[in-house]
Amino acid sequence: MLSAEANQRLTQVGPGTPGGEFLRRYWIPIRPYAQLLSETVMKVRLLGENLVLFRTRKGELGLIGDKCAHRSAGMEYGIPDQDGLRCSYHGWLFGTDGQCLDTPMEAPDSTLKDRIKLKGYPVKEMGGLVWAYLGPDPAPLLPPWPVFVWPNAIRQVACAILPCNWLQSWENTGDPAHNAWLH
Secondary structure, X not given: OOOXXXXXHHHOOOOOOHHHHHHXXXXXXXXXXXXXHHOXXXXXXXXXXXXXXXXXXXXXXXXXXXXXXXXXXXXXXXXXXXXXXXXXXXXXXXXXXXEEEEOOOOOOOOOHHHHOEOOEEOEEEEOOEEEEOOOOOOOOOOOOOHHHHOOOOOOOOOOOOOOOXXXXXXXXXXXXXXXXXXO
């Protein structure tokens, strides 16, 4: 039996926690890509962070902080643009990396946008899934696992929300004894 402190150390995944810092060193599948074809902007919670996943009009993927830097408006209500996601409140445009690209109503020679950046993380599509990397730069190569890159493969991608922490779901897969009693 783990102590409460050891359990917290293993299960907490927010920024700055041991588990969170460890898991941020890996690419994590966060959504089926097909969801972004019909819903181009969606709020996600990943490793204890509230973020917004989106697809630009050009088809590029972005994963940025969920609040606009201007008035903290929810970016999940943002409007996809050619180069990023535009805040629905005052129209500020943020690129796929979180960099502010446009601040309407500012003077044309204003450099305000150059000094503003939301949290932003690399995302890629592979095998019908959107993968995110939340760790330090440089991001490692997203490994082209054969099951995700086989040509002409038919894949079924599903997702489920599990009301538990990451360790509980993995711990259960390594417990064959429960099969005999529970199932």
